[in-house]
Amino acid sequence: MQHDDNLGFDSLAVHAGKFHDELGGAVSPIYQTSTFKFESADHGAKCFQGTDSGYIYTRIGNPTIGELEDAVARLEGGYGGIATSSGMAAVNVVYLAFLAAGKHLVAHNSLYGPSRAIIESLYPKFGVTSSFIDATDPEQVRNAIRPETSLLFLETPANPTIGITDIKAIAQIAHEINIPLCVDNTFCSPYLQKPLELGADMVMHSMTKFINGHADIVAGMVVAAKKEHYQQLRSVMVNIGCNMDPHQAWLTRRGLKTLGIRIDRAQENAMKVALYLEKHPKIAWVIYPGLPSHPQYELGLRQMKGPGTMISFGLKGGLEEGKVLMNNMKLALLAVSLGGIETLIQHPASMTHSKLSSEAKHAAGISDELVRLSVGIENAEDIIADLDQALNMV
Ligand code: LCS
Numbered sequence: 001m002q003h004d005d006n007l008g009f010d011s012l013a014v015h016a017g018k019f020h021d022e023l024g025g026a027v028s029p030i031y032q033t034s035t036f037k038f039e040s041a042d043h044g045a046k047c048f049q050g051t052d053s054g055y056i057y058t059r060i061g062n063p064t065i066g067e068l069e070d071a072v073a074r075l076e077g078g079y080g081g082i083a084t085s086s087g088m089a090a091v092n093v094v095y096l097a098f099l100a101a102g103k104h105l106v107a108h109n110s111l112y113g114p115s116r117a118i119i120e121s122l123y124p125k126f127g128v129t130s131s132f133i134d135a136t137d138p139e140q141v142r143n144a145i146r147p148e149t150s151l152l153f154l155e156t157p158a159n160p161t162i163g164i165t166d167i168k169a170i171a172q173i174a175h176e177i178n179i180p181l182c183v184d185n186t187f188c189s190p191y192l193q194k195p196l197e198l199g200a201d202m203v204m205h206s207m208t209k210f211i212n213g214h215a216d217i218v219a220g221m222v223v224a225a226k227k228e229h230y231q232q233l234r235s236v237m238v239n240i241g242c243n244m245d246p247h248q249a250w251l252t253r254r255g256l257k258t259l260g261i262r263i264d265r266a267q268e269n270a271m272k273v274a275l276y277l278e279k280h281p282k283i284a285w286v287i288y289p290g291l292p293s294h295p296q297y298e299l300g301l302r303q304m305k306g307p308g309t310m311i312s313f314g315l316k317g318g319l320e321e322g323k324v325l326m327n328n329m330k331l332a333l334l335a336v337s338l339g340g341i342e343t344l345i346q347h348p349a350s351m352t353h354s355k356l357s358s359e360a361k362h363a364a365g366i367s368d369e370l371v372r373l374s375v376g377i378e379n380a381e382d383i384i385a386d387l388d389q390a391l392n393m394v
Helices: 009-015 041-049 063-076 087-098 113-121 138-144 167-176 227-240 246-256 259-279 297-303 318-328 358-364 380-392
Strands: 080-084 104-108 129-133 149-155 181-184 202-206 220-224 283-287 310-315 344-346 371-374
Touching: 009 063, 009 259, 063 080, 063 220, 063 246, 080 087, 080 227, 087 113, 087 149, 087 181, 087 202, 087 220, 087 227, 104 113, 113 129, 129 138, 129 358, 138 167, 149 167, 167 181, 220 227, 259 283, 259 310, 259 380, 310 318, 318 344, 318 371, 318 380
Parallel strands: 104 129, 104 149, 149 181, 181 202
Antiparallel strands: 080 220, 202 220, 283 310, 310 371, 344 371
């Protein structure tokens, strides 16, 4: 690594993984190219053999994408990163690398809808079985493990229940029996949580969310703690071709530079919004890691640097009142996605998690009344005034 190990998070977010543009010294270069010219036939052969580290073809590697991979791997404290075309591509790279016919997945029951839905609809076609359990209770993870279990997969805080799982406890279980643990760290980003430091083997992101943060690209990343896992994951990404595009990588690297300050501001707003919602007479319940009423409040304090920007809540009048609220928001956008600079509101049961069966939603606590809010960096008083005027319409 070319940088001082003592640099703080924000300094690394700006500088980690930086390469120098050898031609003009550009500070923010982009290599928008599909292929790379070899110096000679022998040089090309050596690049393919791996005895020369020269670039070959953008699906295999590209300096702009590599800069982003190195930066996120550094921030997560991992061996190496694999950038992917979307967060779902990252999820599938992990599944394809560690699941196979006859193998079994144990995962938290509240995952981003498609991360679970594909395991229940697509992967059985390839002979993969699964158990979705409440991983906020580590004993449920232990009990679900079978001799053929080959991957543990968590999301914490989980989408959309905001349940918090004890990464250290689950990593201990995983290591006792030598099964890799992957944590989807999308809701925190490395700014708020470092799963690899807590013992996870892999960490993944929808970088569409906090890491890019500007609602202008879709992107994913997997970071592996060990070289062996990194190589397995990279081989899957390269061979199925779910690579990132250089322009996508360049925009994501730009977004990453302000990750810490964006989260600081949005999180400060989220705390104010959560306190406002908790006191509102029309609100039945609020789940936010910053509120002592959160079921895993103490664990959140231990495991996360801050409570984040995601809030789930229910209105006393259930879904009907929730719809009136969502339809009347003016500043906040009624849209899926999260972790960006703008405040977004959505209804998971009919939107992001609509592909799950009613039983799966019920078991995971994804009720019809649950409304999810991703708090942005606007002025807190404006977000609260927006919620207030919409709640007055209920
Ligand atoms: N993991 C988590 C935790 C997510 O929230 C998402 C997307 C993904 C993976 C997949 O990433 P993508 O392919 O979209 O980059 N979550 C979304 C959500 O809650 N609303 O819209 C997308």
